[in-house]
Amino acid sequence: MHTNYTPLRALYDFYDDFIKGIPFACRxxxxxxCTVNVAVTSLEAALVADSLNQHGTASPAxxxxxIIKQAASSPGYTxxxxxxxxxxxxxxxxxxxxxxxxxxxxTCPLLDSEGLCTVYEARPFACRAMSSTIPCDQGGSAAMxxxxxxxxxxxxxxxxxxxxxxxxxxxxxxxxxxxxxxAPGDTENTMNASPLRNCTLPGFVVxxxxxxxxxxxxxxxxxxxxxxxxxxxxxxxxxxPVY
Ligand code: SF4
Numbered sequence: 001m002h003t004n005y006t007p008l009r010a011l012y013d014f015y016d017d018f019i020k021g022i023p024f025a026c027r028x029x030x031x032x033x034c035t036v037n038v039a040v041t042s043l044e045a046a047l048v049a050d051s052l053n054q055h056g057t058a059s060p061a062x063x064x065x066x067i068i069k070q071a072a073s074s075p076g077y078t079x080x081x082x083x084x085x086x087x088x089x090x091x092x093x094x095x096x097x098x099x100x101x102x103x104x105x106x107t108c109p110l111l112d113s114e115g116l117c118t119v120y121e122a123r124p125f126a127c128r129a130m131s132s133t134i135p136c137d138q139g140g141s142a143a144m145x146x147x148x149x150x151x152x153x154x155x156x157x158x159x160x161x162x163x164x165x166x167x168x169x170x171x172x173x174x175x176x177x178x179x180x181x182x183a184p185g186d187t188e189n190t191m192n193a194s195p196l197r198n199c200t201l202p203g204f205v206v207x208x209x210x211x212x213x214x215x216x217x218x219x220x221x222x223x224x225x226x227x228x229x230x231x232x233x234x235x236x237x238x239x240x241p242v243y
Contacts (some may be wrong), residue, residue, distance in 0.1 A: 005047050007162055007235040012227040015128060015155060017224075018217070024150070025135045031115050032137045033130040036076030036106035038172040041198060042191050043163035044124035045175035048110075051122035052180065067109040068180065071173035076104045078171040083153060084199035085161045091202055091243065109173055123161055124172065148208055151217060154204050158221075161201035164234055170194025203241035211242055218242070 019144075057083070081097040089096045129152040132142035136229050156223035160169065168175075170193060206214045218240060222233040 005043075006226045006228070006230075007232060008043055008159065010045060010232055011155065011158060011162075011221075012125070012128065012225060013144065014221055014224040014232065015125075018129070018151070018220075019148070020099055022131075022133070022145075026131050029115055030137050031107070031111055031117070031139055032125070033142075034108040034111050034117065035103075036108060036171075036173060036188060037103045038108060038124065038126045038243045039077055039101075039169060040124040040172045040175055041159055041163040041169050042175060044159065045172060045179060046227055048119050048124060048172070049176055049179040051119045052176075055118075056180055067172050068176050071106065071109040072171075072177035073105075074104075075171040075174050076100045076106055078174065078194075079169055079196060082160055082169050082196065083156050083198055084164070085200055087157065087201060087205060088202045090205060096180075098128040125155055125174075129155065145218075146207075147213060150206055150210055150214060154214070154218075155233045157201055157204065158236065160198045161237075163197045164200045165189050167198045168192065168194040169196045199238070201237055203239075203243055207228045207241045214242060 027031075079098050079099055079101045086096045108117075110118050110123075117123055128141070131148075132144060134140065134143045136142040160167075169189060175193040204214065222231060222236060222240075224232045226232065
């Protein structure tokens with residue numbers, strides 16, 4: 001199983017800091033976006049699995065592992081391509097691989113009986129990126145500033161890059177079930193929890209009117225330091241083109 005969560009945790013901290021001034025309508029207990037359709041990298045899923053194991057809730061007889069198994073037997077959205085893969089295709093002038101993953105109804109198996117996330121501190125980026133400046137729990141649509149959509153896409157790309165040395169992307173429940181079932185240290189099994197391989201970061205495709213602001217965001221991200229004082233740029237490619 002992956003053990004170096006340092007850059008991932010630093011990215012999560014950076015994102016918390018980046019969004020802290022935004023007046024989101026999201027509040028504790030609202031979980032309309034907590035569905036079976038969450039996609040994750042193996043790195044993110046490993047952090048969640050470790051959190052479940054540490055809190056002693058991963059024994060087969062206990063919740064939520066039994067519920068995870070059930071959710072994994074009929075998974076929701078399962079991506080068939082990744083953002084970095086599509087970006088590489090775009091840059092090379094190829095047709096982008098279509099994502100044929102389909103969403104289905106169902107709540108995330110990691111919600112507790114009070115509707116709270118049982119792995120909140122370790123939750124994957126897809127959960128952190130789901131936000132809205134207007135209430136959407138009465139059947140309405142979420143609202144997000146366009147630049148935050150761009151930033152979220154970039155965050156997904158960077159996390160995929162962190163996990164591009166053999167890592168994969170897939171449905172959260174399926175990835176978790178494979179990881180919770182694997183013997184401790186069974187790295188190969190956990191990294192192969194999905195057949196969809198992650199790709200390195202080719203750069204970012206950003207709308208022309210956002211490029212200036214995006215470059216400033218990127219500089220801030222590259223300079224952000226992990227707990228031991230290492231800048232995040234240490235884990236990123238030297239060249240980060242913005243197309
Ligand atoms: S992992 Fe937590 S935050 Fe994410 S969908 Fe599941 S319950 Fe919600």
